[in-house]
Amino acid sequence: MTVGIMTERIAIYQSSHPVTMIPYTAVIIWLKMMFQVIFMLSSLSIILGQHIFNMPQTLKDLLGDFLQHLHEDFFPGCTIVIFYEPSNIYDFGGDQDKAHLRNNTDKGLIFNNYHDSNEGLLEFVLQYFEGIPSIIFSLTDDLHEVLTQTDINVITRCPLYLTLVPNIMAALGLFLMTNKDWDKYFLSRKQVIFTESSTKDIESFFQEGEINLMTNVLLIQPILQPLALRLLTNSPYSTSRNDRVKSLRTWRGQPMPTMHDLFPDKLVDLHGYPMKVVTFHFPPRIFMEEESDGSYNLYGVDIEVVRSLSSALNFTVSFTRPSDGEMWGWEQGNGTWTGLMGDLQHRRADIGVADLYIMEPYFAIIDMSVEYDIEYLCFVNPVAGPLPQWMALGLPFLVETWVAIFCTVLAGMLVFTLLAQLGFVGGNLREAPWFQSGGNTCLLLVACVMNTAWTRVPATTHLRVFLALWSLAFIILAVAYKGTLVSYLTVTLEQPPLDTHRQLLEKDVSVGSIGDTLKRIMEKNADQYVRKLAQRYEQVQSTSEGLQKTVAGSYSFLESRGFLDYTIAVDYTDQRGRASLHAMKEYIAPFGIGLAYPKYVPIVAKFDRMIRRLTEAGLAGKYMSDIILRRKQAKIGSTPLDGEGSRELASDVTETTTGVTPLSLDNLQGGFILLAIGYGLGLLSLAVEVVFALV
Incomplete structure (x- = not known):
């Protein structure tokens, strides 16, 4: 095909420059044969592995058409981010820019106003992206530094990554960068890699990191005989080293495949990929219940969520404790974390699960899922205990009721004494002299209040009416x-427990939890009392330590x-x-729980x-209900304790069976007082x- 094209060009050149043909016929035939041999050797050298960036124009056109259709059909309006190997495309001759940006109006490259004058695959590809914003990075040693200084999310829109490398290993440094803060979605972005490397080299590339x-x-991959493009992709989370690259199709200019054909959903089935899940009891x-053989029986809401995902996406899970024996862990001075967070930060595990709150401080070191449950963060305090039994004498009535009764008794004594004295002043001699004493009349009213028999009966009607109504009123009160x-x-x-942050602040005790992450949450809380409590924050090493300090009365532990x-x-x-502990009703904030x-x-x-x-199916709630039922069944099936525990339990059963609880001295201490x-x-x-008698 190449030979035919060049022969036609020679013919065109001859027709435009007429010469005498007869004397030179043999020479012309000889020259044509030489040209054919040269171009046949050239084509053979390409087949044998000549560099693709010197490939015939037709193969370049095929690649350009594919990239143009790819952008127009599936990524319209998106930015093209191109990575290239400068030593194989351009000879800059000295210092060159590491990153360039094209826009719709300026064909130049913005960062250093660099203008390329060489022909190459990069410039050829850019011709097909004319008028489309493009960012160009060269694969050099300081690419990591350049990328960390570039905010892709600010200067791009739905970026499409295009990597041009004759040898795919030249892009290994780019894809192995562990610090991808410049684009945290890099591993999940649409990636197009154009390379001459063999399928074996590509498989080796996907085995790295x-x-x-x-x-x-x-x-x-370019195919030269016949001209075509081989489209391949990887198999993520594949357990077989020889099954990490698979062929999609061969493209020769026919209509473009669909988006699903080019970028299929590869996470529908993870093919049994082993996921390491870090967690703890x-x-x-x-x-985490240890079995006799040393293994653990794991169950719980969070565990069932992971197992549901494992079943739906076909991956296997192996549960393990944090490598350093901590729980969630906390941040150390050098920016690293311990515990579960540290294992995820250093990529020693694939998933972490342990009642994890979705909080902003965690996102500096890990990523988290959407919430599958909601929990509330609150303090726990010791139960104040029962009120002294002597206070039972005053508990039946409220304070204002007692004040009203006391005032009523005083007023009644004054009125009754006054009525009795007025009767004697009016000459009513039928009344007994006993009622002339104010102390006697007051004692009579107190007897009525106590629902005791009258010691004296008044003779006059007005005093009898008063006493009758007085006695009736206090019968009601007494009953x-x-x-x-x-x-x-x-x-x-x-006694009423502590249920508000204001009450806890007034109690003047230390507060805290494991690590200091929750302290930062408290410091930013809208409640002023919570912010003041944050000043008393003291971290503990474990939940058991925090609860023990709380029972002792010198601490208030913060947990879900x-x-x-x-x-x-x-x-x-x-x-x-x-119960000896009480969780406060007022909470700091609700938090979603995620992976x-x-x-x-x-x-x-x-x-x-x-x-x-x-969560829409309500499975998280069902898991919790199953856990509660399981724990209740385990508690019912457990045997009673020996010794004192069994005697207390027997006493409780006896009281419950008879329905009678005898009153002790403690119950009646008010009467004795x-x-x-x-x-x-x-x-x-x-x-x-x-x-006074002696005086």
């Missing part, structure tokens, strides 16, 4: 008081309400159902879609009377 995690890679979210008093004597009344409610019910509640991943992994979006389906006060006042009065 995390390169095979990329989910949208399209490779283009944290009920009720996660239970109400007695009925309520019985309940307060038999059922212990607990679900964990606190479960822990209180299981570990801090006695046989009679009395954690190492930074920049491309599976996040796919997992998010599956998690949304899971009043009796002691009466004895004391009587003796004091006696002493006063004796002193």
